[in-house]
Amino acid sequence: MSKRTSFLSLFLSLLLIVFLLIFQFTTSDYRYISFSVILIAAVAMNFLSTSKNFILILTIIFGVGFSLVFLSDTNIVSQLYLIGEYALLIASLVIMWLLFSEIKKMNDELEILKEKAEELEKYVGSSNLLTHSEFTNRIKFITTGTQRRGEENYYVSIKSDPSDKTKEAMSFLLMQTLLKTVRSDFDLVTKLADDSYLIFLQNTKKEGCLKVVDRLFQTLRTELNVMQIPIQYEIFDQEKGFDYYENTKDGEAKQ
Numbered sequence: 001m002s003k004r005t006s007f008l009s010l011f012l013s014l015l016l017i018v019f020l021l022i023f024q025f026t027t028s029d030y031r032y033i034s035f036s037v038i039l040i041a042a043v044a045m046n047f048l049s050t051s052k053n054f055i056l057i058l059t060i061i062f063g064v065g066f067s068l069v070f071l072s073d074t075n076i077v078s079q080l081y082l083i084g085e086y087a088l089l090i091a092s093l094v095i096m097w098l099l100f101s102e103i104k105k106m107n108d109e110l111e112i113l114k115e116k117a118e119e120l121e122k123y124v125g126s127s128n129l130l131t132h133s134e135f136t137n138r139i140k141f142i143t144t145g146t147q148r149r150g151e152e153n154y155y156v157s158i159k160s161d162p163s164d165k166t167k168e169a170m171s172f173l174l175m176q177t178l179l180k181t182v183r184s185d186f187d188l189v190t191k192l193a194d195d196s197y198l199i200f201l202q203n204t205k206k207e208g209c210l211k212v213v214d215r216l217f218q219t220l221r222t223e224l225n226v227m228q229i230p231i232q233y234e235i236f237d238q239e240k241g242f243d244y245y246e247n248t249k250d251g252e253a254k255q
Contacts, residue, residue: 008106011099018092026085034089037064041093045100053100057093064089124191128179132249135190135200142188142202143238151203155241156213157234159196170230171195173223181216192248200241209235 022034041060045053064086122134130138146153158178160170178189178197188200201209213233220229236244 007102008099011095011102015092015095015099018088018095022085022088022092026088030082030085034085034092037089038092038096042096045096050097050101050104053097057097060093061090128184128189129175129197130188130190132190135188135198135245138188139200139242142200146202152205153200153202153238153241154204154206154209155236155238155244156199156201156209157196157236157244158199158216159194159232161230161232173220174231177216177219177223181212181219187212190249192245193250194248196248198241198245198248206235 022031026034037060041056044056048056122131123129124131143153158174160167160174174197175189175191178199182189182199182201186202190198192198199212201212213235217229217231220231
């Protein structure tokens with residue numbers, strides 16, 4: 001990344017030098033033409049790919065070159081001035097192409113690094129909630145072993161239904177209670193896009209899921225000091241649970 005930054009600094013410096021030369025040594029008419037061409041090219045390069053930008057600057061270079069044939073007269077000094085102005089325009093376009101090429105490469109690298117960072121990230125913020133990528137990876141690893149041993153795994157979906165005023169506080173309390181309720185070395189917890197939580201319970205039966213839910217409700221009753229807990233839950237076997245997770249992790253459940 002530091003190498004890319006050095007290239008960017010170099011190209012920017014060269015571009016500024018060429019701009020100063022254009023401003024200093026070109027006549028007023030051609031100066032406005034040159035800066036207009038450069039401005040249009042810069043806007044277009046921002047939206048086009050590197051290969052298309054190369055085709056763009058070649059088109060401009062040849063187009064301007066052929067135009068100079070008709071604009072120049074037989075005066076050798078005048079032709080030399082036009083050639084010099086043309087050379088500066090070419091230099092600015094080539095440097096701009098190199099500059100935009102490096103910028104696009106940096107953006108691509110940053111996107112790749114961002115995706116890798118998200119994949120490597122295991123927990124959501126400072127909590128022990130697993131990210132979706134880590135939740136998926138651990139499930140695949142665990143199910144490989146449990147299927148070989150003939151063990152069952154279950155999923156439990158937990159949704160809270162509080163009022164708008166207590167929604168955030170209830171969600172935090174539910175998360176903390178869930179993480180205390182499940183077996184930290186065996187069970188997995190993640191948060192879905194609809195603010196519900198999904199628990200993966202390995203090597204258990206449906207009765208074991210009900211025990212986890214019962215412990216959750218008992219703990220919440222002591223915390224909330226109410227009999228009717230605003231919580232809904234649903235139990236899935238391994239196949240249906242994974243399908244539910246895949247359909248719900250990034251949005252509302254698909255029908």
